[in-house]
Structure formats: structure tokens, C-alpha cells
Amino acid sequence: MTMLRSLYSKINFTQPPPIVRHLPTSLGFLAAVVLTALVPDLEFTSMPALLAGIGAMAVSVILAILLTAVPSLRHLVILVPIVDFLAIGALRAATGGSSSLFSALVILPVLWFASERGRRYILLAGIGTSVALMMPFILGVSRMEVASDWLRGIISPIVFAMAAAIVNELARQGRIRTKRVRDLAEERDVMLRGAVDYAERLEENEARLRLADQLTRSVLDAVTEQSVIGSDVTGQIDVWNPGAERMLGLAAPETIGKRFMHEFHVAAELENRSKELNYPPGETVLNPGFSALVESARLGVPEVLQWTYVRADGTTLTVEVAVTRRTNEDGRTTGYIFVGTDVTQALEVSRLKDEFVGLISHELRTPLSSILGYLELMRDDDDNPLSEEQCSTLALPSATLTACSDSWATSSSRPKSDPALLLSKPPISTSAPSFGRHSSRLAPLRRTREFESAPMCSKTT
């Protein structure tokens, strides 16, 4: 039983091998021979015909086995039912001729022919049937005595041929359906493979994106001394790094998608800047203040300005903010990035430095005025008790100190750290006095050691 199941599972019923296709015919033939031999009312009427039939069936079985074993000879498979027709015809002749009980066996090779691809097999099935039915007369076992004898060789084959035609058509349609199903199955397989490939690619891309996102996030998270804030074109915040959290006192979930960039600025500063830029419409017409903030970056020019940030608790801090534009693959602006550096401490240091330099300058310049002024008076006096060389000896260090003081003052006043000055042009005209010329005038003084009163800087309006 197990062996039969195993055999059954190995058989391909879509395209069965010749031995399987031949099995019903050979078994039917065997059953007919056995029945005739065993049943008393049945008898073999011609032993030569029986032997011929058994021989033909043996040939047919051997052919079926051979063609099953050697697939390269499979094109000769049609020989099997041809020989079957001969074997069944001989059996019919051996079991009573036209009155044989086993004439119906001829249907089996007819079905074989009918199931083959092509209409010609319908004709072959008819001819084969005719040969099988006429075999008693061909072998000389029976004689044609009435018209029905030869008519049987015509009418029955026609009927069998019609049955073969129907089976042939059904088989053709079955093959077409099978092909369609197979094509659909292949198509489904291709689509499935495509879907699997797509899913794999998607997974790879997701992994890459996750990696890139992690990299960007890690870089942003590592920046703790600068605030890195991103916004869309309307100013709504979509990036908020730990530096921004530290600087402005709000965590990312409290700001991303909920707050706007201009909310962290002093409204008056934005208004002033808007006024300077003649209220640029930009891409954020709903928010003129934000437009002023990003106008330069919007036009493609990154901008660094000092602004006042307003923390969550309402306190303020001065920051130097670099504003740059974010673009997509098409180069269109998708938002802005604001990188802010807290310069409050730097401004305080600068202010203290200015104060210190101013104090030193004042403390130095006032006594120098007395020294140089009185030296000049002494030189103008005919009764000057000092020689010219002594006067020059006094004047030279005084001039050096003046030059030093000028130098400090110049370096101290160079960086304009006051945000108010940076945001608006100073009212002073460009004809302000130059404070650095003492150094250049000191050189000839050193060469000649000739007294020259320290020059006086002035601005006259």
C-alpha cells in the first residue's frame, strides 16, 4: 500500500508517461483473456488470432516501457496505441469476431489518439477503429456474409472518430486552460519574486536611511554649545538639537511641529529688520517677522547676524545666528537652518575690555597732556633751563605712550559687539578722526630725537 502511494505521488498526471497511459489497455486486454479462459460460456474461437493478439499486446507493453525509460524516443509514443488497435482487433477475432464481447476495448486506444495534439489524430483514431473491427475478416477468421459486416467497418469508426473529435477538442481546451493557468502561475511567480526583491530593496533602503538618520542625529546631538534649529518655509520648527534645548530651555518634543522660529526672537528686533529690508514678502507672507529673519538666506546668501533670543522663562540672551537655506533635490527651498552661538559672555568681556582700555587711556593721556604741553611751553621759552636734547628725551617716551594708548584704543574699538550697532548703521560720519597715526609719526622722531609735540586728533563738525 505504501509502495503504491509512493508510486502514485511520483506520477505526473498532467503529462503521464507511456506506461501509465497504456496501463488501462493492457489491464483490459489481460482481463478479457482471463475472463474468456475462466468463464464457461465464453471461448476462444481462434487460437492463432489469440496468440497474435497476445503477441501484439506484448509488443505494445514493451514499447510503452521502452518509451517511458528513454524520454528521447518519446516522439514515437503514437506507435503504442497503433499496436494496441492490432492487439484488440486480434483479441476480437479470437473471441467470436463480430459477436465478441470485448469490442468495446477499442475505445481505449481511440481515447489515446484523441488526446494527442492535432486534428489528424481524429482520422487516425477512426482508421485504427476500422482496422480493429475489420480484423476478423482481415485475419480470415470470419467471412463477410451480410452488408452489416462491412458497414460495421465504416459506421462504428465514424462514431468513434466523432467521439475522438469531442475528446480531442476537450483536450485542446484543457491544454489551453492548463497553459493559461501555468502562465498565470508563472506570472504570479514573477510578481512574487518582484515583490520579494522590492521588499528586500525597501528593507535595504530603510536600513540605509536609518543609518543616515542616526548619523545626522548623532552629529546634531553632539552639538551642545550651539543651537541648531531647523524650520520649514513658514518658520515652523522641525529640528531642535540639545544645544537649542540648553540655550532656550525647551525640549525637542515641546517645539518640533508646535512652535515657530520667530517666537524665540524679540518682536522689536524683527520689526526693525523688516523695516530695513522694506518688509520683504519672501515665502512667508503670513509671518513678516520671519521673512525678515530669513530674507538673505532665502535669496541664497547665508547671513550671520546678532539677535536676541527669548528663553522659555522670558529671559533673553544675545546670540550670533547663522541662517542658511535648506533645499530639496530640485533646488527648491524647503526650509532654513539657524545655528546660534551664545555671545552674551563674549560681549560682556568685550565691554569690560573697552572700559578697562578707556580707563587706562584716560589715566595715561591726561598726565601726558601736561608733560607734552609744558615741554612745548618750555621750548618756546627763551629761558628754557633744559637743552633741546633733554626736551627730546622727555618727549620721546611720552609720544611712545601716546602711540601705545592709540593702539589699544583702536584694537578695542574695532569689533563692534553691540547688537544695536550691528543692526543699524552708526550715525557718525566717516570723517571721524584717525587714531593710529602716532605710530607712523614716531619713526622720524626716533631717528632725529628731535622734539615734536604729540599730534592732536580731532573731529570738527
Add this chain to the structure above:
Amino acid sequence: MTINAPADVRVVIADDDPDIRTLMAIAVRKAGFTLVAEAADGTHALEYVTQFSPDLVVLDVSMPGRTGLEVASAIRADAALASTRIAILSAGVGELAVQAGVGAGANAYLTKPFSPRDLASKLAEIMQ
């Protein structure tokens, strides 16, 4: 008031340092102007200016009482002193200091140290 000669120019000077005041006075005289008052602090300087309505005021910035800048602003706020010229003479040389002086209404911003001779010529230039 019409100024016909340098001697007609009446000057008030103010500085908390007496030596500097002396040098300022010498410069005023070298320019041929008439020194009408010297002040050692801003409060007195403004009193003298109000009292004498001078043609020229030379002010130090860092002084007790009112600073030179405050005195200059007060003078500019007084319509009766509209014609008074103001010269700031300061130890401050930064751009901000100059802006503050000009902003207070000074006609000239002069820096220390100075030569009496140069100061005289500058004052004369201011009054031209």
C-alpha cells in the same frame, strides 16, 4: 553777537585737572581769544556758560558733577545758547567716544594729549 576780532571771542573752559586747565587757557590766549571763566567741574561749567553766554566752550568729558557730555547736551537744549560752539577735549579716543561727543552736540571732538599750539589753531579753526 558779531565777532569782529579774535579778542571778541569769549571762551569758557572746563577740566578737573588744574594743569590741563592752565594749558587750555594758554591755548585760548594763543588763539587770541578771551577767556571769561574756568571751571573745575561740570556743574560750574554750565553755570558759567549760562552766565556768560560764551562763543566757545572747551569741555573735558570726565569731570566731577556733570560730565562734559551732559554739559554739552544742556547747552544744546538751551535755545539762548544756540550760537555757542562746543569743543570736547577728552582722553577717550574710541569711535564710540567720538559718537557720544558728536551726539551730545559738540562741534569738535579733540583728544588728549594735546599741544597748546595745535589746540589754539584748532580752536581758531572752529571759530572761523
